[in-house]
Amino acid sequence: MLSSQTKDQVTGAAMMRLRAHGCTPENLLATDDQTLGKLIYPTKVKYLKRTSAMLQEEFGGDIPDSVGGLVRLPGVGPKMAHLAMDIAWDQVSGIGVDTHVHRISNRLGWLRKPSKNPEETRKGLEEWLPRDLWSEINWLLVGFGQQVCLPVGPLCSVCLNQFSCPAAHRCSPAKRPKASSPESTPRVKPEAAAKGGMVSPTRPKRRIKTEDKG
Secondary structure, X not given: OOOOOOOHHHHHHHHHHHHHHOOOHHHHHHXXXXXXXXXXXXXXXXXXXXXXXXXXXXXXXXXXXXXXXXXXXXXXXXXXXHHHHHHXXXXXXXXXXXXXXXXXXXXXXXXXOOOOOHHHHHHHHHOOOOHHHHHHHHHHXXXXXXXXXXXXXXXXXXXXXXXXXXXXXXXXXXXXXXXOOHHHOOOOXXXXXXXXXXXXXXXXXXXXXXXXXX
C-alpha cells in the first residue's frame, strides 16, 4: 500500500517510522491524521485508516488469508495480494506482476501476444511458467528492471541477454553512460546483471536460485 508509485528507499524509511510508532490496527486508528501523515504520505493516510478498521472489525486484527479478502482492502490490488499470500501465509496463489515484470515479460516475448496491463501479463505468464517458479519471478525481475532493464534507456550494453532479447538496443544507449553523466545511475556491472538471474529471453529452462527473501 505504501509502495504504490513510491521509490523503495522512501517506502522503507516510511515503514521504519511506522514500526517505531506502532504499526497495529489499534494504534493506527488511535493516531490522528496529521501525525500519521508526517510518518508516511498524507494521501495514503485514509487507506491505512480504512484498512485498519476493516482488519479490526472483520479479520480479528490480522490480514485476510485469501486473495479475495486482500483485494477488498483499500489500496491493495492483485499484485500485492499475491505477494502477501506468498510472504505472509506461505501460499503461492499467483504471480505478483508489477510494472517491471509487465515491461520485461513483454520485451522478452514471454507472452503469446503483447499484454496491455499487469493483470493480462500475470495470466499470460501463469499459462506456461511452472508453478514452482511463480514465487520467485517477481523477485527476479523487479531488481533486474530497477538496475538494468530500465523503463527508459535500458542498459542493454551490460545485459547478458542483449544478443537474444527481441527488444535489445531499440531504445537504449549504444554505450554505457560515463561515470560523470547523470544517466550513469544506477551503475551496473555485467556480473550484477547475471546476479539478477536473467539467463534466457525465452521460457526459463531451470530453476534459478535467488537470494534469501528475509
